[in-house]
Each structure stands twice: as structure tokens, then as C-alpha cells.
Amino acid sequence: MTGYAALLRGIMPSNKNMANDKLRGVFESLGFTKVGSVLASGNIVFDAAETDVPALEERIQGALREQLGIGGGTIIRSHAELRALLDRDPFGGRKHERGSYLIATFCKHAASAELPAQDDPLTEVIGYDADARAFLAVIDNSVPGKTPDFMVWLEKAYGKDITTRTWLTVQRIVKKMEG
Incomplete structure (x- = not known):
């Protein structure tokens, strides 16, 4: 399993369809594990067996659109990519x-x-x-x-x-x- 962060574009916490519990629900419905949210601005962490990031982005964005009507955008980074960025300071x-x-x-x-x-x-x-x-x-x-x-x-x-x-x-x- 690989740890990922989905950085969602256009999330407004005041919109009830964009609340963290609903966003996490979409990720859980896709079969991802260790799903969690960070702040209320569209940052979802999760584990997945899949390694094709563009396919993951497309799959997640499709589910967000279908289940919650969210048409923004999904950008994914792995834990390793984000950790390395922080470590580079x-x-x-x-x-x-x-x-x-x-x-x-x-x-x-x-x-x-x-x-x-x-x-x-x-x-x-x-x-x-x-x-x-x-x-x-x-x-x-x-x-x-x-x-x-x-x-x-x-x-x-x-x-x-x-x-x-x-x-x-x-x-x-x-x-x-x-x-």
C-alpha cells in the first residue's frame, strides 16, 4: 500500500457537500484505507494499492463529481514525494x-x-x-x-x-x- 494525499481544488467548507465527512466517504467508497482529512480545505490522506497516479486522480475526481457534484480538480502526491519536499527545506x-x-x-x-x-x-x-x-x-x-x-x-x-x-x-x- 502507498500513502497518498489528495489536494482538492475548489473546496469550500461552508458547502455541506464539501464537508470533510462527505469527502472521506467518497474515498472510502472507492475502497481506499486509512482515509483521513487535514483541515477543512480539501486535503484527504489515504492508502491505496494502485500506483498509477493519473488514473487515481481521474477516478477520484469522477467519484467526487458523481457523488457530491464537486467539479474542481484533484492533484495527488505520495507520502514519499511530500516528505522529500519537506526534507529539502x-x-x-x-x-x-x-x-x-x-x-x-x-x-x-x-x-x-x-x-x-x-x-x-x-x-x-x-x-x-x-x-x-x-x-x-x-x-x-x-x-x-x-x-x-x-x-x-x-x-x-x-x-x-x-x-x-x-x-x-x-x-x-x-x-x-x-x-
Whole structure:
């Protein structure tokens, strides 16, 4: 069995069909084991014998659409991929706090490590981790009334097959997988 995390796009906890118990129910109905949720924002951990990740993503997304009417997107990473990302410490020990909000944007498919130009002064792009297929950035959210455009910029550049998590959430997902 392999441990996976499904990073679901477009989950709104206020929508009763997107509640953690319903999301876990979909994964359990597909025969996955050790199903758990992390926070209320579409992070489901599970074990599966299957190793074809694109097929898993498609199967899960189909079940979410059919059973709950959720049409967002599903991006899967294995425990090994996420653990290795954390172990690489791409943020160099920086802390997730006001003024340095650490984020990882996961891409369904590999992306070019060469980032298109972006000039958002509130965003420091750390880079692209090819092994995790994730863009890493530090967002300065300490300026009142200013919202960084990094995620909008990434979606324009790479489409909707991406989803963003804070570094703290990635750490919580791995902790849940190892618990």
C-alpha cells in the first residue's frame, strides 16, 4: 500500500457537500484505507494499492463529481514525494508568519522551471521543485489592503490544474500521513 494525499481544488467548507465527512466517504467508497482529512480545505490522506497516479486522480475526481457534484480538480502526491519536499527545506528554515507567508503551488503536470516574468513586489518566488512539481513562494501579506497576485498569475501562466497550500498545511498533511 502507498500513502497518498489528495489536494482538492475548489473546496469550500461552508458547502455541506464539501464537508470533510462527505469527502472521506467518497474515498472510502472507492475502497481506499486509512482515509483521513487535514483541515477543512480539501486535503484527504489515504492508502491505496494502485500506483498509477493519473488514473487515481481521474477516478477520484469522477467519484467526487458523481457523488457530491464537486467539479474542481484533484492533484495527488505520495507520502514519499511530500516528505522529500519537506526534507529539502526549500525555504531555508524561514518561518511561516505575517510578512513571510510560505506557500507551495502544486501542478498536476510537470511545469517549466523557467517562470514567466512577474513583477508583484509582494511575492518572492523561491523556485520550482521539479520532484514535487510545485512552485514555492514567500508572500508578504503585511501590507494592509494589498493582496499579492501570485496565485492569479500562476493560474494564467499554467491553467487550472494547480492548487496552492500553505507550507504549514503541507507539514500538517505529512504529519497526518505519518501518524
